[in-house]
Amino acid sequence: MQIDFHQAELRFGDRLALRPLTLSLRERRIGVIGLNGSGKTSFARLINGLAKPSSGHVTVDGLDTVKDWKAVLGRVGYIFQNPANQIILPIIRDDIAMGPKARGLKGAELNAAVDGALTRLGIAHLADRRPHELSGGELQLAALAAVTATRPDLVIFDEPTNQLDLKNRALVEAAIRDMPEQAVIISHDLDLVSGLDRVLVFHEGGMAFDGAAAAAIARYREIART
Numbered sequence: 288m289q290i291d292f293h294q295a296e297l298r299f300g301d302r303l304a305l306r307p308l309t310l311s312l313r314e315r316r317i318g319v320i321g322l323n324g325s326g327k328t329s330f331a332r333l334i335n336g337l338a339k340p341s342s343g344h345v346t347v348d349g350l351d352t353v354k355d356w357k358a359v360l361g362r363v364g365y366i367f368q369n370p371a372n373q374i375i376l377p378i379i380r381d382d383i384a385m386g387p388k389a390r391g392l393k394g395a396e397l398n399a400a401v402d403g404a405l406t407r408l409g410i411a412h413l414a415d416r417r418p419h420e421l422s423g424g425e426l427q428l429a430a431l432a433a434v435t436a437t438r439p440d441l442v443i444f445d446e447p448t449n450q451l452d453l454k455n456r457a458l459v460e461a462a463i464r465d466m467p468e469q470a471v472i473i474s475h476d477l478d479l480v481s482g483l484d485r486v487l488v489f490h491e492g493g494m495a496f497d498g499a500a501a502a503a504i505a506r507y508r509e510i511a512r513t
């Protein structure tokens with residue numbers, strides 16, 4: 288998808304979370320890095336209409352995130368920082384089925400969509416578990432299965448590997464690397480970020496760098512030292 292920010296800014300009262308930003312993105316793997324509070328989540332929430340710009344506008348493939356919010360939500364999936372907040376039904380399989388059901392699937396077709404999402408992420412054995420019976424990495428994968436089962440064109444990840452041990456981190460990184468959908472990935476995991484096509488660095492509510500991963504990481508290290 289083509290993501291366009293047109294002088295989009297986000298304020299909370301007199302606090303500026305994101306300064307007016309104009310930007311076009313269409314790479315397959317887009318990274319977002321920066322210190323805590325630098326505006327990363329604000330930027331991500333503007334892309335799928337979870338946050339509405341205080342001024343300016345944001346479009347995805349020409350759809351306005353405010354005027355066309357329903358269409359935008361259908362095409363842009365979002366994985367929250369804490370996936371436990373995202374899985375709302377008591378059994379994983381039922382939670383994953385919600386998206387396909389909303390698309391009108393029933394019976395065998397519905398089961399095939401759910402099984403497909405589970406298998407694709409290697410978590411078929413977790414289908415009948417409850418969310419509190421999963422590890423952090425397994426929860427991330429289940430959240431990703433639920434989001435991809437809705438067939439989005441773009442998935443946004445807000446710090447998907449932060450809470451994870453090395454093993455779960457590798458699982459989630461591989462799932463992100465292999466998924467066919469376009470992705471915007473906010474992360475402090477510089478190994479993950481170093482493989483991305485284009486990386487934005489945020490600092491104090493503004494975009495401080497936009498370009499190749501290695502140069503973005505160097506800029507981020509510089510910012511962290513000051």
Ligand SMILES: Nc1ncnc2c1ncn2[C@@H]1O[C@H](COP(=O)(O)OP(=O)(O)O)[C@@H](O)[C@H]1O
Nearest residue numbers: 299302303304322323324325326327328329330
């Ligand atoms: N709901 C909110 N109300 C007030 N201020 C907020 C809210 N959400 C974020 N902010 C502020 O906006 C700034 C950017 O936040 P955020 O985009 O969440 O940063 P990051 O994701 O990079 O840590 C921070 O100063 C934060 O305190």
Ligand SMILES: [Mg+2]
Nearest residue numbers: 327328329445
């Ligand atoms: Mg954040």
